[in-house]
Amino acid sequence: MPQTQNLSASSFLNACTVSPDVRELRPDYRSLLIVVEGLELHELPAQSAVVADDLITRAEERSQALLAESPVTELPHVAAWREAYRAFGAKPQRTRNSLEALLRRAGGGLPRVNALTDIYNAISVLHQLPLGGEDFSRYRGPARLIRASGEEPYDTVAHGEPVIEHPEPGEVVWRDEDGVTCRRWNWRQCRRTALTDDTTTAFFILDALDPVTDDELSAAGDALTRALTTLGTDVRSTRRMISGG
Template sequence: MSNAEAHETFLNSATVDPAVFELRPDYRALLLVIEGLDAAPSNTASDDLIHAAEAYARSLLADRPVEELPHVAVWREAYRAFGAKPQRTRNSLEALTRRAAEGLPRVNPLTDIYNAISVLHQVPVGGEDLALYAGPARLARALGDEPFEAFANGEAIVDHPSAGEVVWRDDAGVTCRRWNWRQGPRTALSDGTTTGFFIFDALEPMTDDALRAAGDALVTALSAINPAVSVSQRLVTAQ
């Protein structure tokens, strides 16, 4: 099986549990596998993207608080639907937009780029190393006993989601808690990542066209670093 076929198989095996769609029938996930990534140091193009995201965040927040931004507001509603308190555990879009106004964090080049895309297109985005996945990606409501590898006070720990919490997971455990709140280190992108798995989470009023435009923007940004990247993608909806 070629890499492209393997990536298509991985994407086609990804699932969203019906219980998640019961919470939010308008939920859509744009899934991308991008091969040929080059984790070279940040260049002018990626720096420009980050600076543009920071400026955009400042413009968005000039006349209203972050919680009133349309896509942030509906994600707050989604968090409340499964029992999370959005003022304590903020969805990734809200957290990044808040921070971007003062300056986006620098993690590694790949993460920095998708964080900038998240702010510029106002959509939660997660990025992971496909080689570190164990089996297919699934979005489900947790039982509460699934392992989630994390760090606390600088030490590795194994945590667990709350029962009913919406989580991304694979065969080895949870990869991202509370839908798009916190990704685990087990599948994290690094300077050695060559094939990334990216998740774009959308709720209404974000349209499918806007969601795809965000995905295209990520591909364009990563292609600027390595024009030879190859892309497979799938849009998962309740239909």
């Protein structure tokens, strides 16, 4: 059942936190959090499909060029996240961060879902950083990046059926008041906050580790919000960068 997010975009972002034990794990971690309001996904203009298609094509070309020079696991941004996963006990060969998962699919063509998802997947590949999108209205309280106790509920699907699972103790997860919203930092999002065609306000998390710079992270956010302005007549965004260290 959808939850009501009573916080304004700016109040929500100002209340989002990264816990000290996550900062200790990776002092180079930074997150750019963006709330995008005014989406009109049921009445998209033709321009939005053109923008999404162009971004997907560019992202596929970018991934093919990168993978022609190096195996995916040796790309600097992918390698950094694989190291981060190992630091909290995850096996990156079994649970791949969202950027690596997209790059591995790009050779055969990136997945096409809808204009909103296609845009942020393309930005993820073009700017070489994990990027997740969720329905802001389904959050309960602010987003928090923590190391899990192992008792937090995680709403997902297994074998085609809704189930509640739990993260491993010490796993890095995003969560709100109701439970885990994304497991293993940026591996897999929960079912509860998933974007739908009814989403009017979206929440995006752009994750960065070295060698991504703050300027590069900001540029990815600029590219995302610029593309999303085609998904409504009054699309507006609010952002906040959280630095580690």
